[in-house]
Ligand SMILES: Nc1ncnc2c1ncn2[C@@H]1O[C@H](COP(=O)(O)OP(=O)(O)OP(=O)(O)O)[C@@H](O)[C@H]1O
C-alpha cells in the first residue's frame with residue numbers, strides 16, 4: 001500500500017474528476033487522496049495528464065465534473081480571497097521555474113509570497129525588504145546550498161542553481177504542499193537526482209506534501225514512496241515502487257497508434 005499517515009489531514013482529495021480542454025478529455029474519472037506528509041511522484045507518457053492533475057491540485061484549473069478538495073475545502077466553492085489563500089498554501093515549481101531573469105535572487109524569492117501579501121505588500125517587500133525578511137531568505141538559500149548568490153542576478157546562475165532558487169522561493173511561501181512539474185528536465189542526471197533528493201528531504205523536514213511529475217521513472221522509483229501512473233488521463237496504478245510489476249510499466253509507456261483518436 002502507498003505510504004499514508006492516517007492521523008494527518010488530507011491535502012488533496014479527488015473524486016471521479018474529469019477535466020477537458022474543449023473536446024479533449026485530459027483526465028477521466030480520477031479518484032485519489034494524498035495526505036499530509038506524503039511524497040508522491042506522478043509518472044506517465046507525454047500527454048497523459050500529469051500537468052493537468054497538478055493544475056487541479058493548485059486550483060489554477062477547474063474540473064468539468066467530480067469534486068476536488070484542497071486542504072479540506074471544496075475547490076469549486078472558494079471565494080476569490082479563499083482561492084488566493086489556498087493557492088498561497090500550495091507552492092508550485094513549474095517546469096520553466098517561473099523566475100524573473102533580471103531580478104536579483106532575493107527578489108525572486110520574495111515574489112513567492114505574492115499570494116499572501118497581495119501586490120502592494122509584495123511590492124513594498126521587493127523595494128525595501130525588512131531585515132527579518134532578508135535573514136529568512138539567507139537561511140533558505142543556505143538550506144538549498146547557494147547562500148552566496150543572495151544578491152546575484154538570477155539570469156547569471158546556472159540551471160541547477162536557478163532550480164534551487166525556485167525551491168527557496170516555494171519554501172518562502174511557507175506552504176503546506178509543494179507541487180513540482182518536471183523540475184529536472186533541463187539538467188544533467190546527477191543534478192536531477194540531487195534536486196529531487198533535496199525536495200524530498202525538505203518535505204520530510206517541514207512535514208509537507210510533495211507531489212512531483214517526473215519523466216525519469218528510475219528517479220521516481222528510487223526517491224518516492226508512492227507512484228501514481230497516469231495513462232490517457234486515467235490512473236493506471238497508485239502504489240509503492242517495490243510493488244510495481246514490470247507489466248504495469250510496459251503498459252504505462254506502451255504506444256498505441258490510435259490512442260490519440262480514442263481520447264477525443
Ligand atoms: N491548454 C490546453 N489546451 C488544450 N489542450 C491541452 C491544454 N493543456 C493540455 N492539453 C492536452 O491535454 C492532455 C494532457 O496534457 P498534460 O499537459 O496534462 O500532459 P502531461 O502528462 O503533463 O504531458 P507532458 O509529459 O508532455 O508534460 C494532452 O493531450 C494535451 O495536449
Ligand SMILES: [Mg+2]
Pocket residue numbers: 050051052181
Ligand atoms: Mg506536463
